[in-house]
Every structure is written in structure tokens, then in C-alpha cells.
Amino acid sequence: MVKIELFEVDHVRVHWILSRSLAVKHNLAHSYCLPRSISDLQQVGDSNTSIEIFSPILSKALDYGPMKGSETLRSNISRCYSTESSIHLPIDNILTTPGASLANFLVLFALLGADDHVIVQYPTYQQLYSIPTSIGVDVSLWKSKKSDDWKLDLDELRRLIRSNTKMIIINNPQNPTGAIISKQTLEGIVRIAREHSITVFSDEVYRPLFHSISPTDPEFPPSILSMGYENTIATSSLSKAYSLAGLRIGWIASHNSEIIDVCVNARSYALITASQVDEYLASFILSPPRALGLIEMNCTLAQRNLSLVQSFIDENSSVCEWVKPVGGPLGFIRFTRSGKPVDDLELCTRLLERRGVLLVPGRKCFGDGVNFSGYVRLGFGGDTNELEAGLKALQGFLQNDYANVPLLTGYD
Ligand SMILES: Cc1ncc(COP(=O)(O)O)c(C=O)c1O
Known part of the structure; x- marks a missing residue:
């Protein structure tokens, strides 16, 4: 049997909550933008609200569909890359999957041994x-710290490389911090990877939700596929920036056709093809100008909500702090008392029990490879009124219950 670690983020959400029969009143543990309905989407990006969105799919024979995924969908995905980063990506170099989870799984499973x-x-x-x-792959963690604004150190990357290093894996923007890897650092990563013939795999599921950096900023990170190196892979999906996790559509993209071929083969074992109905709806959403309209809406929402969270943190700066996120609707907040970190799991447990607020405990869900004591992940991509209510409940907890949350000893 393959030995696989407990998937902590989902474990916390499912088992930890269910085992306590607790009601979540304020879910701030999500990592996506406000989920939209199909009716909502009919009004995004154009004024024609009477489009019969389902009519083309009603008469379509529901066979497996094309082996790499719907051609219309793949050309819309390709257009998103060319609009954003002037990347020309033939549709044959894109492979659809049910969500980025399976895209990531296939890349890792098919290419590593x-x-x-x-x-x-x-x-x-x-x-x-x-x-x-x-x-059974040997994994080295390339660690970043809050004190460095979660920035990655290229000298450290060089030190970590071994003769059998096959892949450098990044996540840009990053879960849980909302930090980005800047254009300059991406260039450095690609330079080093190229010297050693290493593949760079970037999970870009939070692109292009950049709420706190302008595309004209010199640090603005383009997709890894724009760096002029063939051995790069990007995965993404409609779940986060596009707020449609229920569609379960994601993709793998690479300029290297051999990489795509290996993933196609692995995909045949795991799913054959993705749902044609989902792919059809995904094509509709990713068609310009709908895709741009949706991202603009979600970015405006994230900016508005981020300012609420920032005010909350400013008002409570004696007990919490963060590095303000740049992309993706999520951030990593550290809670302390008298300068000492509180027990984040205990904080989240009591917060849920007493105020119905759900946050993600940092040490439990993101490992303890770096000192994540006191950290919680907070998602701010949802409805503004709900976020306000959640922050109010959190404020109530800080006033009445926080003093009794145990501190973590052995950390500073
Ligand atoms: C970095 C990252 N990659 C992939 C996924 C999976 O996304 P999907 O819903 O597209 O499977 C998540 C979900 O939280 C994520 O945070």
C-alpha cells in the first residue's frame, strides 16, 4: 500500500469539525473567491443576459470527448496566457483535468520516480x-520565512540541488501566505534550472488574481510559461481566481510536448477524459470578455475585503500581524500574546466552539518545517458582509476568550 500523509487542510475541515458536531457560522477557512452561479456568469463581461447558455450542450452526444480536452476550452485557456503574458501556447500543449488537484497529481505521478x-x-x-x-521521491523543502516577507533565496536553491534533482516545484501566488515569487526571482529559478536541466513546475492556481500589485510593476510575476525555458509546467484551474470550484476544471500546460504526452498517458489511467458538460461550461466562462470580467470582479472584491482584514490587523496589532498578501484571496496571520505565539490549533478550536469562526491552523495544516507557531490561514475572497460578520466574531473572541488560549512553549 502506498503510504500517504493525512491531507491536513481537508482533514481539519471534515473530521475535526464533524467530530465535534460544530456549526460553522463564519467560514474564513476557504481559499477561493466568492463562488458564482451560472446565472451570475451570464451577466459577466457582456450585457446580453438572454444567452441560452445550455442550448449547445443539450444536443451534444455525451461521448468521452477529445483525449486532451475540449478544443474550444483549450483555445480559450491558450488565449488567457497570450492576453496576460504574450505566451503562444498551441492547444496541443494543454491538457484538461478535473481541477488543479488532479493536474498536480498527474504531473507529480507521471514525471517523478x-x-x-x-x-x-x-x-x-x-x-x-x-x-x-x-x-518515494526525496523531497527538500525550500523554506521561506515571514521575517524575509516569504521571499525565496536563490543561493539556498543552489545549495539544495543534487545530481538527481529532477524538479523544482513552486506555487505562485502562494498558499497560505498570498505572497508572490517576483519576476526577478522566477528568472533566477529558471536560470539555475536550465544550468542543471531541471524541470520547473509551477502551481499557478491563484493566477491571475493579483489584488495588490500592478502588471506594470517590475516585480509582477508572469506565468512560468513565459520565461523562455521549454522544461516548465504550469497547472491551474477555475477554482480560485475564477471562483468556480464546483466546475472541477483545471489544466496542465507546458511548451514541452513530451511532458504533455507523459501526462496524457497517466491521465488515461486515472480518468480518460474530463466531463464534457463541465468543459463546455468552462469554455463559456473562459471566453473573452467573460474571463476578464470575472477576474476584474473578483479582484475588486478581494481588494475591498483585504482592506477590512488589514484594518482588523491594524486595530489588533498587539496580538496579530501578517505580511500583507499580494495575490490570491488568502493570508497567513500570526497570533501572539506578550510576544509569545499562541497554540494555533487551540486558538482555532476555541474560536470555532465559542464563535463559530472557522480558520485554518497553520502548524497543523502547513507542517512545522518552519516555525508556524501561532499562524492561521484566513481566506478573504468571500462575501463582504459575511467577512465583516466573521471579523466581528473574531474581535469578540479576542476581547473575551483570547487571554485563556494557551501559549506555545519552546517557540518565540
Ligand atoms: C495551491 C493549490 N493548488 C491546487 C489546489 C486544488 O485546486 P482545485 O480545486 O482546482 O483542484 C488548491 C486548493 O486549495 C491549492 O491551494
Whole structure:
């Protein structure tokens, strides 16, 4: 049996809550933008609200569909890359999947083997290091710290490289911090990878939700696919920036056709093809100007909500702080008392029990490879009124219950 670590973020949400029969009144543990309905989407990007969105799919024979995914969908995905970063990506170099989870899984499962070594940006989404570990790959965590604004150190990357390093895995923008890897650092990563013939795999599921950096900023990170290096892979989906996790559509893209071919083969074992109905709806959403309209809406919402969270943090600066996120509707907040970190799991447990607020405990869900004591992940992409109510409940907790949350000893 493959030994695979518990997937902590989902475990916390499902088992930890269910086992206590607790009602979540204020869910601030999500990492996506406000989910939209199909009716909402009919009004995004154009004024024609009477489009019969389903009519073309009603008469379509529901066979498996094209082996790499719907051609219309793949050309819309390709257009998103060319609009954003002037990347020309033939549709044959794009492979659809049900969500970025499966895209990531296929990349890692198809391209890595037990003799390989990978370097994974850290902290990050657990899947990106636990899947390689489960298939016997040697994993080095490329750690970043809050004190460095979660920036990655290229000298450290050089030190981590071994003769069998096969892949550098990054997540840009990053879960849980909302930090970005700047254009200059991406260039450095690609330079080093090219010198050693290492593949760079970037999970870009939070692109293009950049709420706090302008595309004209010199640090603005383009997609990894724009760096002029063939051995790069990007995965993404409609779940986060596009706020449509229920569609379960994601993709793998690479300029290297051999990489895509290997993933196509692995995909045949796991799913054959993605749902044609989902792909049809995804094509509708990713058609310009709808895709741009949706991102603009979600960015405006994230900016408005971020300012609420920032005010909350400013008002409570004696007990909490963060590095203000740049992209993705999420951030990593550290809670302390008299300068000492509180027990984040205990904080989240009591907060949920007493105020119905759900946050993600940092040490439990993102590992303890760096000192994540006192950290919680907060998602701010949802409805503004709900976020306000959640922050109010959190404020109530800080006033009445926080003094009794135990501190973590052995950390500073
Ligand atoms: C970095 C990252 N990658 C991938 C995923 C999975 O996304 P999807 O819903 O597209 O499967 C998540 C979900 O939280 C994520 O945070």
C-alpha cells in the first residue's frame, strides 16, 4: 500500500469539525473567491443576459470527448496566457483535468520516480510535497520565512540541488501566505534550472488574481510559461481566481510536448477524459470578455475585503500581524500574546466552539518545517458582509476568550 500523509487542510475541515458536531457560522477557512452561479456568469463581461447558455450542450452526444480536452476550452485557456503574458501556447500543449488537484497529481505521478529528488517551495499546499514523498521521491523543502516577507533565496536553491534533482516545484501566488515569487526571482529559478536541466513546475492556481500589485510593476510575476525555458509546467484551474470550484476544471500546460504526452498517458489511467458538460461550461466562462470580467470582479472584491482584514490587523496589532498578501484571496496571520505565539490549533478550536469562526491552523495544516507557531490561514475572497460578520466574531473572541488560549512553549 502506498503510504500517504493525512491531507491536513481537508482533514481539519471534515473530521475535526464533524467530530465535534460544530456549526460553522463564519467560514474564513476557504481559499477561493466568492463562488458564482451560472446565472451570475451570464451577466459577466457582456450585457446580453438572454444567452441560452445550455442550448449547445443539450444536443451534444455525451461521448468521452477529445483525449486532451475540449478544443474550444483549450483555445480559450491558450488565449488567457497570450492576453496576460504574450505566451503562444498551441492547444496541443494543454491538457484538461478535473481541477488543479488532479493536474498536480498527474504531473507529480507521471514525471517523478523513486530515484528522483525534488525541491519544493515551503510553506505551500501540502499536495505538492506529500505526493512526491508518497511515491518515494526525496523531497527538500525550500523554506521561506515571514521575517524575509516569504521571499525565496536563490543561493539556498543552489545549495539544495543534487545530481538527481529532477524538479523544482513552486506555487505562485502562494498558499497560505498570498505572497508572490517576483519576476526577478522566477528568472533566477529558471536560470539555475536550465544550468542543471531541471524541470520547473509551477502551481499557478491563484493566477491571475493579483489584488495588490500592478502588471506594470517590475516585480509582477508572469506565468512560468513565459520565461523562455521549454522544461516548465504550469497547472491551474477555475477554482480560485475564477471562483468556480464546483466546475472541477483545471489544466496542465507546458511548451514541452513530451511532458504533455507523459501526462496524457497517466491521465488515461486515472480518468480518460474530463466531463464534457463541465468543459463546455468552462469554455463559456473562459471566453473573452467573460474571463476578464470575472477576474476584474473578483479582484475588486478581494481588494475591498483585504482592506477590512488589514484594518482588523491594524486595530489588533498587539496580538496579530501578517505580511500583507499580494495575490490570491488568502493570508497567513500570526497570533501572539506578550510576544509569545499562541497554540494555533487551540486558538482555532476555541474560536470555532465559542464563535463559530472557522480558520485554518497553520502548524497543523502547513507542517512545522518552519516555525508556524501561532499562524492561521484566513481566506478573504468571500462575501463582504459575511467577512465583516466573521471579523466581528473574531474581535469578540479576542476581547473575551483570547487571554485563556494557551501559549506555545519552546517557540518565540
Ligand atoms: C495551491 C493549490 N493548488 C491546487 C489546489 C486544488 O485546486 P482545485 O480545486 O482546482 O483542484 C488548491 C486548493 O486549495 C491549492 O491551494
